Amino acid sequence: MKFMSSFFDKNYQTPPWLTDKLFKKNLSRRKIIKGALKSAGGATVVAAALSFRVGSAELVSLPEQLSSDPWLTLDSVLHHLLPTSESGPGAKEIQATTYLFNVVHLQPTEQDEIDFIYKGVGWLNGYSQSQLQKSFVELGGQEKEKLLRGISQSKAGQNWLNTLLGYILEATLTPPVYGGNANQVGWQWLEHQGGFPLPNEGTRFYEIPNQQSGLKANKAKNTEKNIDVVNLAAHRELSKGKGKKA
Amino acid sequence: MSYDICIVGSGAGASPVAYSLAKAGAKVLVLEKGPWLTEKEFYKDELAISLRNVYNPKLEDEQHVIEEQYQDGNGEAYWQGEATSESGWSFWNGTVVGGSSNFMSGYFHRLKPIDFRLKSTFGVIKGANVEDWPISYQDLEPYYAQVERDVGVSGKTVDHPNQEPRSTDFIYPPLAEHPISSWIDKAAKLIGYHAVPVPRAILSKPAMGRQSCEYSGYCSSYGCSSGAKGSGRAALLNHAVAGGNCTIKPQSKVYKIATNSHGKITGILYYDGQGRKQTAIAKIYVVACQAIETSRLLLASTGEKFPNGLANNNGQVGKNLVFSAGGTGSGDFNYNELSQQQVNELKQVGPFINRSLQDWYQINDEGFKGGNSKGIAKGGTIDFLFHQNPVARSSGSQWGVDENENDQLVWGEQLKQNLKKEFTTYKTLRFEVFNDWLPNDNCFVSLDDEVTDKWGDAVAKVRIGYHDHDLKVGEYLSKKAEKLLMAMGAKNVSSSVSGYPPSNLMAGGCRFGDDSKTSVLNKNCQAHEVDNLFITDGSFMPTGGSVPYTFTIYANAFRVADHIKQRLQLS
Numbered sequence: 001m002k003f004m005s006s007f008f009d010k011n012y013q014t015p016p017w018l019t020d021k022l023f024k025k026n027l028s029r030r031k032i033i034k035g036a037l038k039s040a041g042g043a044t045v046v047a048a049a050l051s052f053r054v055g056s057a058e059l060v061s062l063p064e065q066l067s068s069d070p071w072l073t074l075d076s077v078l079h080h081l082l083p084t085s086e087s088g089p090g091a092k093e094i095q096a097t098t099y100l101f102n103v104v105h106l107q108p109t110e111q112d113e114i115d116f117i118y119k120g121v122g123w124l125n126g127y128s129q130s131q132l133q134k135s136f137v138e139l140g141g142q143e144k145e146k147l148l149r150g151i152s153q154s155k156a157g158q159n160w161l162n163t164l165l166g167y168i169l170e171a172t173l174t175p176p177v178y179g180g181n182a183n184q185v186g187w188q189w190l191e192h193q194g195g196f197p198l199p200n201e202g203t204r205f206y207e208i209p210n211q212q213s214g215l216k217a218n219k220a221k222n223t224e225k226n227i228d229v230v231n232l233a234a235h236r237e238l239s240k241g242k243g244k245k246a
Numbered sequence: 247m248s249y250d251i252c253i254v255g256s257g258a259g260a261s262p263v264a265y266s267l268a269k270a271g272a273k274v275l276v277l278e279k280g281p282w283l284t285e286k287e288f289y290k291d292e293l294a295i296s297l298r299n300v301y302n303p304k305l306e307d308e309q310h311v312i313e314e315q316y317q318d319g320n321g322e323a324y325w326q327g328e329a330t331s332e333s334g335w336s337f338w339n340g341t342v343v344g345g346s347s348n349f350m351s352g353y354f355h356r357l358k359p360i361d362f363r364l365k366s367t368f369g370v371i372k373g374a375n376v377e378d379w380p381i382s383y384q385d386l387e388p389y390y391a392q393v394e395r396d397v398g399v400s401g402k403t404v405d406h407p408n409q410e411p412r413s414t415d416f417i418y419p420p421l422a423e424h425p426i427s428s429w430i431d432k433a434a435k436l437i438g439y440h441a442v443p444v445p446r447a448i449l450s451k452p453a454m455g456r457q458s459c460e461y462s463g464y465c466s467s468y469g470c471s472s473g474a475k476g477s478g479r480a481a482l483l484n485h486a487v488a489g490g491n492c493t494i495k496p497q498s499k500v501y502k503i504a505t506n507s508h509g510k511i512t513g514i515l516y517y518d519g520q521g522r523k524q525t526a527i528a529k530i531y532v533v534a535c536q537a538i539e540t541s542r543l544l545l546a547s548t549g550e551k552f553p554n555g556l557a558n559n560n561g562q563v564g565k566n567l568v569f570s571a572g573g574t575g576s577g578d579f580n581y582n583e584l585s586q587q588q589v590n591e592l593k594q595v596g597p598f599i600n601r602s603l604q605d606w607y608q609i610n611d612e613g614f615k616g617g618n619s620k621g622i623a624k625g626g627t628i629d630f631l632f633h634q635n636p637v638a639r640s641s642g643s644q645w646g647v648d649e650n651e652n653d654q655l656v657w658g659e660q661l662k663q664n665l666k667k668e669f670t671t672y673k674t675l676r677f678e679v680f681n682d683w684l685p686n687d688n689c690f691v692s693l694d695d696e697v698t699d700k701w702g703d704a705v706a707k708v709r710i711g712y713h714d715h716d717l718k719v720g721e722y723l724s725k726k727a728e729k730l731l732m733a734m735g736a737k738n739v740s741s742s743v744s745g746y747p748p749s750n751l752m753a754g755g756c757r758f759g760d761d762s763k764t765s766v767l768n769k770n771c772q773a774h775e776v777d778n779l780f781i782t783d784g785s786f787m788p789t790g791g792s793v794p795y796t797f798t799i800y801a802n803a804f805r806v807a808d809h810i811k812q813r814l815q816l817s
Contacts, residue, residue, distance in 0.1 A: 016332075081657040088662055107298075145658070152655050161655055165644040172665075173636040174293055190669035192636045193595045195290025195464030197471050205294035208287050 007123045007157035017112050018159055062101045070121040074100065074164075076137045077124070080144050081161070082168050088189045091168060099171035099180030100164070107178075108206055113163070120160035127151060175199055249275040249493075250814060252514050252528035254500045254543065257345020258799040259534030259783030261478030261486075265396070266807035268491035270816035275493050275526055276483070277516055279535070280341035282496040285480070288348075288469030292635050295468050301349065302338035305331040307700040310538065312337075313709040315688075325688075327707055329697050337538060337708070337749045343496055344479025346536065346750065347796060351466040352447030352475055353629055354399045355793035356390050356801075358410040358607060359383040360624065364682070364789050368617075368624055374684035374713050375566050377788045380760050380769035387413055389801035394418075394445070397476035397800060398453060401445030408604040409442075421450045421459055421598050425591035426675065430601045430630060433733040439726075444600040444629060447476035447797070456480060461596035464634050478800075498524070501703050502547050503531065503779075509551030511778060517701055530810060534783035534803070537567060541691035541755035541785065542706035544766075557773035562766045563756055564691035567708065568790045570751035571716035572626060572679035573743030575724050577736025578672045592673045595634070599675075603628040603730070606723055607792060616718030625719060626681030626792035628727045633676060636669075643668055675736060677727045679720050679743070681792045684713040691755050712745035753784030753795050770809045771802070782806050 004012060065071040075097045084090030091097065104114050128136045128147055139147065151157030171180025173187065175198045181187060187194050199205070250272035253260045260276060268274045280301070294300050303309075311327040312335060318324060330336060339346035360367050362379040370376065391414045393399065400418040403409065420443055434441035448465070449458045456473040459465075465475070473480045486492035497519035504512045504525075513525040533540050541564040547556035555563050581589045606625035609617055617623030633639065643664040646656040656664065683689075688711025693704040720743035731739045759765030762774035771786050773779040782803040784795045791798065 082661065083658055085659065085662070087659060088666065148657075158655060161657070162644065165655065165657060165661070166641070169640040169643065170293075170297070170637055173640055174297075175289075175291055178293065187636070190636070190665060191593075192669060193463060195462040195468070195634070196460070197289055197462075199289040199291045199294070203287070203289060205291055205298050205300045208283070208294065208300060209281065 004119070004156070005123070006126055007120070007151045007154040007160065008127075009156065012154070012156040014155060014159055015112065015116075017110060018116070018163070060105065062098055065101070066097075069125070070118045071097070071101065073121045073125060073136050074117070076144075077148070077164060078168060080141070080148065081165060082172075089185050091171075093182065093185050094168075094172050095180050095182045096168050096171040099174075099178060100167050102179040103167060103170075106204075106206070116160065117163060120156075120163075123156070123160075124151060177201060177204055249273045249526070249528040251275070251530050251532060251810070252277065252526045253532040253534060254514060255345060255533065255535035255540075255783065256343045256483060256494065257340070257478050257534065257536065257783065258347045258350075258796045259536075259781075259785075259803045260532065261344065261347070261482040262393075262800055262803035263532050263534070263780075263782055263807045263810065264492050265482035265486045266804060267810060267814075267816070268486040268489055270811050270814075271491065272811075272814060272816055273491055273493075274486065275495065275528060276343075277498040277500050277514065277526060278343045278345075278494060278496050279499045280343065280345075280496060282343040282494060283348075283469070285469075285471050285473050288471045290462055290464040290468055290471075292637050295349075296635060297637060299336065301469070302336060302341050305334070305336060308338070309697065309699070309705055310337045311694045311697050311705060311707040313707060315711060325709060327694070335749065337752075339536065339750045342479075343494060344477040344483060347477040348469050348475075348479060349467045350447070350475075350477070350794070350796050351631075352796070353602075353794050354393075354401070354445045354447045354797040355602070355604075355627060356410050357383065357386070357791040357793065357798055358408065360608060361789065361791040362386075364624055368622065371684060371713070371715055374686050374715065376684060377757070377759060377764070379788055380758055383410065386798070386801055386805060387411065389804040390797070392804050393447075393797060393800045396454075396804075397447055397481040398449045398456070398474075399445045399447050399476070399797075400450035402443055404442055406440040406442050406604070408607040416445065418450050418453070421446055421448060421600060422461060422596070424594055424597040424599050424632075426630075427599055427601050429591075429734055430599070430730070433730055434603070437729060437733045439603055439730060440605055441601045442604060444598075444602045446598065446600060448598075449474040449476070454481070455484075463595035465598070466631070466634075499701065500535075500543060501701060503533075503543065503556050505547070505549035505551060505556065505776075507550045509549070509776065511776065521701075530778045530780065530814070532780045532782055532810075534781065536783055537752040537755045537785045538691050538706050538708055540781060540783055541567070542693065544756065545691070545693050545706075546703060552775075557756075557766055557775045557779060559775055560763050560766075562764065566685035566754045566757050566788065567689045567691055567752065568683040568685050568754040568787065569689075569710075569712075569747030569749075570680050570790065570794070571683040571712065571745075572681045572720040572792075573724055573741055574676060574678050575727055575731070575739070575741025576674050576676040577728070577731035577734070577739040578674050579734075579736055580672045582671070583735070583737075599630045599632065601630050603727065606726060609719070609722060611722075614718075614722055616715055616722065623715075623719060624682055624792065626679060626723050628723055629678050629680070631676050631678065633674070639668060640665060675731065675734070677724075677731070677741075679723045679727065679741075680794065681716060681719045681723060683747070683790055684716055685754060685757075685789065686711055686713050688712075710747050712747070717743055717745060751795060753787040753790045753799075756781050756785035757788040758786040759788060771806045772809075780806055780810065 078091040078096045082091040125135045252275045256278040264274050309330040313325045313327045340349045365376045365378045401416045402420050452458045459474040460472045498516045500516040502515040513527045544563045545555035609623045609625040612621040614621040648654045692707050694707040697705045724741035756766040758767035784799045
């Protein structure tokens with residue numbers, strides 16, 4: 001990735017830390033989700049594995065950052081991916097940018113992933129300049145759509161967009177203390193009843209004392225290998241929701 | 247300081263021993279690898295519980311190697327290991343004081359009398375290492391009753407064909423039930439099934455210094471913030487510590503049990519929170535760190551008398567590991583096909599379904615091809631549940647297909663429509679099938695030659711082979727469950743049964759038995775080869791039964807605790 005200059009680099013390969021995100025797609029239509037084979041309640045789940053890096057000394061605030069890249073463009077992309085409309089709240093109301101900002105600056109996210117998110121901004125604007133001689137934020141809605149459709153045809157572009165979409169879903173549906181789901185607007189929109197007690201500042205997952213994980217996420221199960229190889233154990237179709245409680 | 251008992255681990259197998267012995271006056275030391283969290287650190291936070299998995303080790307630090315079977319180009323089968331830091335498939339289930347019992351759903355079904363004598367009841371199954379237990383249901387029954395009382399199990403007994411004998415009734419009444427429970431009851435009656443209430447290790451009323459359930463709707467794998475869930479920590483260790491005889495040392499990672507030239511244990515070696523090597527000394531040693539890690543610790547504990555690992559001179563340690571066979575299934579209730587009242591009932595969040603089917607705990611059906619000539623075989627249990635985690639439910643909503651049926655990302659209005667449809671137009675009722683995972687020669691724990699943990703010690707390598715019989719039983723039961731969902735009017739009914747192990751349901755590896763050639767422990771769960779070593783987690787089980795393990799682990803640990811008390815001449 002270091003040497004890439006665009007989403008369309010032929011040498012791009014999905015890095016291992018990201019591969020597990022692809023299972024989201026597999027989940028609904030492909031074979032085996034072994035990570036899901038755990039307890040039904042929680043681990044079936046296997047949502048994205050967002051890995052991370054321990055906190056950040058450089059505490060910066062989003063408003064200061066929004067006027068320039070990468071956050072200027074990221075904010076614009078998130079708003080395009082989940083627009084505010086009559087059908088429900090968008091990235092704006094959900095505060096998806098704030099959530100993503102916290103993923104980068106507060107949650108212990110792996111540096112590789114942060115680099116990928118940031119580099120995608122450069123590649124997107126490079127593509128935008130080459131196609132339309134404007135940066136992404138200067139484009140109209142239809143142009144943005146066309147451009148994002150364009151990059152989604154590349155593997156790297158698809159991965160980048162899927163990463164952002166994954167965080168939009170998290171922003172919509174995780175407890176508000178993480179920065180998204182403002183005033184539970186996501187839960188209200190989707191008629192979901194959150195649990196209680198909810199975490200507050202001071203009790204977010206990366207603030208729980210003496211954590212085992214040392215603030216490092218465990219990756220969800222990547223199952224690409226088992227799809228490619230004839231696995232004797234994998235002769236039965238599994239689907240979303242596979243897993244058991246204890 | 248010297249202790250009477252040193253226990254490695256603090257979960258369902260460890261906590262009853264700590265509780266019972268401390269209460270009887272013994273000085274107890276508990277060594278737990280993870281931190282000591284309390285109700286104050288448990289929130290209904292999907293990020294913490296599943297998306298970021300913060301209650302377990304980072305896999306790069308501590309992991310397993312999982313061996314699966316593949317076919318080469320010539321169709322020859324071979325076993326290939328993969329480190330879980332590569333695959334992301336975690337086999338950790340709660341590395342905190344109280345262990346995985348903090349994160350259990352607490353479905354507390356007892357084993358039934360036939361579970362103790364599968365071999366003599368159903369005969370030998372080729373390719374499986376089934377053995378009868380050296381104890382009977384009647385030996386364990388008083389301890390199930392004790393768990394119901396001391397850990398706190400809420401439930402009620404009803405007459406049904408597979409009801410096991412009970413000496414006492416439930417002390418704690420059933421938890422509040424979701425309206426769909428009566429839908430299940432009605433449909434079951436219609437098609438001749440017996441839907442039975444599920445006892446849960448969750449307090450339905452305040453007791454023993456703990457609060458009752460708050461019905462947040464997020465139970466199952468979430469840590470309990472009210473103290474109602476009967477984790478070993480909330481129900482037992484807190485009392486043991488309060489009594490003054492129990493010391494818990496969290497963040498203490500045991501790496502070896504040392505023995506001398508006579509084969510006698512000289513101490514437990516562990517790393518403390520600062521990574522320093524420490525030694526704990528006691529009269530009696532108890533190991534209970536969940537099946538895989540217990541076998542790993544014994545295998546790593548070589549000594550002059552135990553060149554192949556502690557208590558392993560007959561090569562039995564790590565063998566006959568079992569998981570839970572079976573599978574899962576589901577059916578959808580579409581709101582547009584239901585009355586407003588039915589929709590309102592379905593949408594309720596908080597109360598428990600608490601229904602199971604055990605009509606085929608023993609299959610007796612000539613149509614069943616997996617049994618003997620009369621179609622008789624051991625069957626299992628079906629439980630019903632809802633999933634609650636919303637981020638998990640949403641994942642996949644960003645995928646669609648283009649005109650050529652290729653996967654493509656969707657966003658904008660399409661994404662919003664997908665989400666709205668996913669969350670607001672139907673509700674999925676799920677079931678889980680539990681049947682015996684037959685012990686076999688391809689399911690065992692050994693030490694990996696290459697991969698080590700962050701302290702430099704060899705990690706456990708786990709071969710996860712299963713017996714085809716398990717799939718036949720699982721499929722038979724799944725079809726029965728599907729029939730109930732269809733009778734309830736569910737759509738899109740499906741199930742999946744596979745040979746993949748659920749990594750949170752494990753037992754065996756140090757099975758108990760009367761013959762030291764084929765077992766690690768005697769009927770008191772004391773090592774045949776080591777006088778003052780007991781193993782009290784699920785490792786002792788020669789066969790696992792067809793229900794989740796935690797209840798039986800608790801009951802057996804109380805039973806062994808009684809034996810240890812007698813031995814120490816405590817009352």
